[in-house]
Amino acid sequence: MIRPYQPTDLEELKRITALCFPNVSIDRNIEEKLGLIGGHDWMWRKLRHIDNDVAGDNARHVFVWETDYHEVAGYITGRTDIDSKIGWIPNLAVAPDHQGSGIGRQLIDHLLQHFRDEGMECAKIETLAQNAIGSTFYPSMGFQEVARQVHYVMRLD
Numbered sequence: 001m002i003r004p005y006q007p008t009d010l011e012e013l014k015r016i017t018a019l020c021f022p023n024v025s026i027d028r029n030i031e032e033k034l035g036l037i038g039g040h041d042w043m044w045r046k047l048r049h050i051d052n053d054v055a056g057d058n059a060r061h062v063f064v065w066e067t068d069y070h071e072v073a074g075y076i077t078g079r080t081d082i083d084s085k086i087g088w089i090p091n092l093a094v095a096p097d098h099q100g101s102g103i104g105r106q107l108i109d110h111l112l113q114h115f116r117d118e119g120m121e122c123a124k125i126e127t128l129a130q131n132a133i134g135s136t137f138y139p140s141m142g143f144q145e146v147a148r149q150v151h152y153v154m155r156l157d
C-alpha cells in the first residue's frame, strides 16, 4: 500500500536509492569521467538529493510503498510550485526484488493525483538517455517528451 513518507523511512529510502541508481545517475557518470570530487563519491551526492527531497515542506510530497510485512519497497518524491502549476518528480525508485510488479506505476499515479489535489496543472519527470526504462515507461503513463539536455562537467584545477 502507498502511504505518506515518515522521517523514520529515510534510511530505507537511502538504502533503496543506493541499490537502484548505480547505472542511472548523473553523479555516477561524473565520477567515472573525473574521479572523486571534494573527497565525496557519487553516492554521497545522490543521497544528498534524497535528504533535500524530504527536507521541510518537501516531505509532504513524498510517498512510500509499504509491503504487507511493513517493509518499504519503493518511494516517489515530488515538489509543487503554486505559481508555475508544474509539479516535479525528482526521484522514483523501487527495490530490485520488488521491481516489475506495478509498484512504480502506482507510485506515479498516486503522486499525479496528489499534484492535482494541490492545484498543479502539469507534472514533469526527467530521465537519462542511458535509462532504458524512461523511453517506454513514462510515455506509457501519458508523459510527452519535450526536450533533451546534455550535461557537461570540467575540473577547475
Ligand SMILES: CC(C)(COP(=O)(O)OP(=O)(O)OC[C@H]1O[C@@H](n2cnc3c(N)ncnc32)[C@H](O)[C@@H]1OP(=O)(O)O)[C@@H](O)C(=O)NCCC(=O)NCCS
Residues within 6 Å of the ligand: 020, 021, 024, 092, 093, 094, 095, 098, 099, 100, 101, 102, 103, 104, 105, 106, 126, 127, 128, 131, 133, 134, 136, 137, 140
Ligand atoms: C523505474 C522503476 C521505478 C520502475 O518501477 P517498477 O515497480 O519496476 O515498475 P512497474 O512494475 O510499475 O512497471 C512499469 C513499467 O516499467 C517497465 N519495466 C518494469 N520492469 C522492467 C524490466 N525489468 N525491464 C524493462 N522494463 C521494465 C515496463 O515498461 C513497465 O510497464 P508495464 O507495466 O506496461 O510492463 C524501477 O525500475 C527502478 O527503481 N529503477 C531504478 C531507478 C530508476 O531508474 N528510477 C527512475 C529514474 S528517472
